[in-house]
Amino acid sequence: MRADVVDPDHQVALVGEVASGTLYQLFVEPEPDPVGTYEWIGEIPDSGTFQLHGQTYEIVRLEWEHRGPNLPSVDLYVRDVELFDVYIDESMWRLAISRPLEQLLSANGYVVLSSKSNAFERLERATLLVTTEASQPGRAARLMSRDTIILDLVEGVAKVDGFNRNAPLSIPLSPAIDDARSQQSPFGGVLVVQSGGFPRDLSGKPVQMRRRVPYLDSVYELITLLLGSTKVVLPEPPKLILSGSAFYHDDLLKRIAKDIRDIHGLTPRQFEELVAEMLDRDGFVDIVVTKQTRDGGVDTIAARQER
Amino acid sequence: MVYGYECKKHGPGSPVRVGIVREFAAALRNKKIANGVLCTTATFTADALAESQVNMIYPQDVVAIHKWIQDLALPES
Structure with a gap:
């Protein structure tokens, strides 16, 4: 509270x-x-x-x-x-x-996939969008293109092979439930997944931000369950692991140590990496730098071994 | 012990404000991380410092960061 x-x-x-x-x-x-x-x-x-x-x-x-x-x-x-x-x-x-997984599974909704940028106005990154609004796929697509109605609620990415980039792809969430029943369903559901344009880490792997981890996990579980046979590949959890590797040489640290003003020459990302490097040198383990495209997360997670 | 770090690269005249602390606190709660460290290349407003204390977040301003770097980079001096 x-x-x-x-x-x-x-x-x-x-x-x-x-x-x-x-x-x-x-x-x-x-x-x-x-x-x-x-x-x-x-x-x-x-x-x-x-x-x-x-x-x-x-x-x-x-x-x-x-x-x-x-x-x-x-x-x-x-x-x-x-x-x-x-x-x-x-x-x-x-x-x-947001609703529990069971409710989404029991809903008559759709998974809508699109990489068409103007279908997700103002969304600059690959985003997993989920709404529980009872909706037809065509309506969902219209809503997406309208600035005043937003459907996203969790962040994440999904990689989809071989779908038309210019047309949203709709997949029924619960094919067994017909439209007539959907009108009565109190829990309509639509999953919207935007593909393409993944943020990537230094090794080229997709990086995603997991702001609401428990809920996102259930969404992944749901998508995997529903779309596992339709070539939807969910990326591994987004991690950039600094396994003892040094991002910065000693001279940069020494230069900043001598004149702190040099730190202002770094980009925000470089500052994050600098802190990660310092944690590494300080004996922290399992340092994970999370790539973010928007504020609101945790930049770096690190653990200190009990001594 | 797991720590969550948030790094704010701000200019010297742009202190970290209370909203950022709250945002970070919320992110930590979401991730169920008990210990948070908020690093900045600037300073913190008084409200931000107070909010950090409320949320058990360790604020590390530019002076603290500088000392940290010095400890690591210039261990002999």
Whole structure:
């Protein structure tokens, strides 16, 4: 519980129906998007309950972060349903619902794959997109191209062989469930996977960021289960392991040691690698530098052996 | 003991602000890493330092980084 970081200056609103598993959009003043049929529920309390469509939702946790003056972010957790931020805009948060694997498996949804860049506007990296919105693939593709509706909620990459780069590929999540039943399903599901343009580590292997590891693992499990026979290859966990190798020579460290101002000549990435190198020299083991394309993760994970 | 490191390459006039600390704290929680170290080539705002303490994150500003480098690179001096 992080009630102390709740920002009292912002009002937020949820849009959509919780019960039907649609996407939520959370808007923040002073510039909520005036377009659309947004349903304001007023200020979300940092704890307690709020009402939506006659149903009461108990807030388990509401976490505010500020990535910059105009980049607030919020993680909202309500009972039985987790809502969290995936994309931050100056005036808008886009939220989605995560659900347990069993619920996704029981949903009548689709896996949508696309590497067409304009199908995922504003997404600069290979991204695994998941939404639980009950949707037809055509609709999902339309939603993807629209700036105002975002479907992503977790990050990751998937490598897909031999699919049309210019057309989203849709694969039913649960082929056994027909469309008629999907209308009744409270847990519609769509998986959206963008392929291509992987960030790569120094050895050329795809690198991915795993911000929400437990959930992402379940998504991988799900995709592997569903698409294992359709040439979807999920990359190994993204790691750049510094196994005792030195990125920097002594002279650079010595130069910085003598004049700290030289450190400002490094790029952010080089600074990360420098710290990793120092950890290595300091006796840390299992140093893993995580490649990131957006802030919000952990740059480096290192372990110190107990002595 | 596992540590998570976050490195912020900031200019001297751009201290690490509290939002970055919170973001890092959230990332650590997500990864279930108990120990966090936030390294920067700049300094920290007072709020950021306070938030670091709340979240058990070790802030390493440019002075600390410099000393660390000196310890490693110039062990004899």
